[in-house]
Structures are given as C-alpha cells and as structure tokens.
Amino acid sequence: MVQKFKKNSVVYYTKARSLLELARLKNPKNPRLWVEAIRLERRAENEKMANSLMAKALQECPDSGLPLADNIFFCGKAEHKPKSADAI
Numbered sequence: 735m736v737q738k739f740k741k742n743s744v745v746y747y748t749k750a751r752s753l754l755e756l757a758r759l760k761n762p763k764n765p766r767l768w769v770e771a772i773r774l775e776r777r778a779e780n781e782k783m784a785n786s787l788m789a790k791a792l793q794e795c796p797d798s799g800l801p802l803a804d805n806i807f808f809c810g811k812a813e814h815k816p817k818s819a820d821a822i
Contacts, residue, residue: 747778765798772804
C-alpha cells in the first residue's frame, strides 16, 4: 500500500529518516546518503541533528568532497574562508 505524505508532516520526516538510516547502515561510506540525511534535517529545521550528522559524515567519508562542499555552503559567511582552506 502506497501512502502519500505531505512534505512538512512529521510522518514524512520520520519515514525519510528511517530509510536513510537503514541505507547508511548498509553503506556507511556513501557520502550521498550522508548529505541527503543532513539536508533532510535542515529541511525539518533540526540544525542540531544536521550538525551532528555532518560531523559523522566528515569522519566516515574524509576523502569525499560532497560533505565538505555541503558543509562550506551551509556554514556562516565568516566561516567560509577557514573551511575552504581546510578543504584544500
């Protein structure tokens, strides 16, 4: 049975979190899964969880540019230069 959920509903975020968590358990080194989980938390306005996931993503995928680029994009303007230097 296929159910349609509104993007802003609690059920939508719960299902999406669950799905991404299962995928990350099976593929912990896949940076795309980490970034999608981080973006989901930002859409849900859960910045604390997004920051926690970003830290884990950078530990799990240190050589991937995707989490690093996402981190630079979403950080404050004052942090752009130091984080960009770290990426190089």
